[in-house]
Amino acid sequence: MLARDVERYIRNTESQSEQQLMALDLTMLEKQREILALTNQQAEIYRQMADVLLSESPDVSGGNNGHIQTLLLRLKKDTDDLAVKQQYLQANLSTCQGLLEQLSEKVTVLETERDKVLFDDPNVVSLSEQIATTQGSVEQAEQTYHSNIDEFKAKLAEYRLDGRYNYLLKRKFGHPEYAGRWIFRNLDSWLARQVNFPRNFNNEKMLLALLDESDLRLNNVKQSYEDLILQRDKCVALQEDKIGLTALYEQATKLQSDISSLEEKLHTASQSLQDNQAGESSLYKEVSQKIAEAMSQLPIAQLNELALKTNSTLDDHLLKGLAQSRDEIKYKEDEFKRQSSSYSQAKANVAGLKNLREQFEVNGMGQSRFEYLLTPTLLTSLIDELIGARSTPDSLLRQLEKSQKMVEMIFESVTTTVSYRRAPSGYSGGSRSSGRSSSSSSSGGFSTRSSTGGGGFRTTDSF
Secondary structure, three states: OEHHHHHHHHHHHHHHHHHHHHHHHHHHHHHHHHHHHHHHHHHHHHHHHHHHHHHHOOOOOOOOOHHHHHHHHHHHHHHHHHHHHHHHHHHHHHHHHHHHHHHHHHHHHHHHHHHHHHHOOHHHHHHHHHHHHHHHHHHHHHHHHHHHHHHHHHHHHHHHHOHHHHHHHHOOOOOOOOOOOHHHHHHHHHHHHHOOHHHHHHHHHHHHHHHHHHHHHHHHHHHHHHHHHHHHHHHHHHHHHHHOHHHHHHHHHHHHHHHHHHHHHHHHHHHHHHHHHHOOOHHHHHHHHHHHHHHOOOOHHHHHHHHHOOOOOHHHHHHHHHHHHHHHHHHHHHHHHHHHHHHHHHHHHHHHHHHHHHHHHHOOOOOOOOEOOOOHHHHHHHHHHHHOOOOOHHHHHHHHHHHHHHHHHHHHHHHHHHHHOOOOOOOOOOOEEOOOEEEEEEOOEEEEOOOEOOOOOEOOOOO
């Protein structure tokens, strides 16, 4: 076989092995996905069976179910504690609400007594009248203030829009600190006459003063109103202290705070209890997960005993599906193990063929001047031995080298024979020898284009 044919065969075999490896890789990946899907389905079955146990919480302490029984009791105890806490908080809340209602009745009676005393107090009556009058003054002052403010601000805005006037303000014109050379003073004075600066400047100062005065008037009226209210409140507080109303107010405030706290705690406890019962609480999910994990380690017979302890038929149905799921997973896992072995062998084949091909190239064994005393059938057999792990790349290379050396030995024998038959020097012409070789002389030399020997090899070397 020609060297290029041997190299091509090695490359094709390597390519086919790589394709087989890729196909196996995809098949194993698909198997892993199938196993994962079945495992997730199985986990869901365990979770549903755990939910059935948690919903009924039967006694499963017999056998080897002590861990599951402990988890069931843990959730049951938490649920019972929440129920007791809810009842306790509800009772306290009802008590506090009743006390607040009784206290409100006492407060109402004392407030009526307070109002009667204050109504007969001339000082309080006078203060109330002054407050009513002052409140009207405050409202009127606020209206006047806002009206004046709008007017003052509109007029001041007109001054801000005059660039010449504002230029003189920045120059401090009209102020003691105004400074400038005589020519600038004359120019500034001329500009001030053009904009009537003295009159406008005085008007602006007056508007600013009016703004301050309006603020002061409004604040004075408000302060008078607040002082009157404070005086009346002192009289009211003094009377409330005398009849004990202040103490009742304090008690009512504390009760109201206690009621708010109890309502918040009751809401939290009720929500936790509801979540436990609905399977939404974090504790429920934790316990359910742990029970499902424990059940996954139990044989079908023991799971059947757990199912018999519940009144629901759901876990019986789930148990049938679980047995089928376990069988499917085991079958898929066994298939995966077998394919893993094939995959490892295929991976080793690819590595071996790659090593063979690389050494074949590095050692220059694929050069066109080489031929090998190999038939395609023999080469296929040698490659199959490599793939079947009955040979190694090094041993196969040694066999190829031996085949190559044998060709060279036969080639040297043929060369000697042809040289012996070569025509005398100066002879030119053509001759045939048994129809198996052709030769020609050129510049006194002799070369062959092709020849075959008894060994069935071919060479394209010149000699």
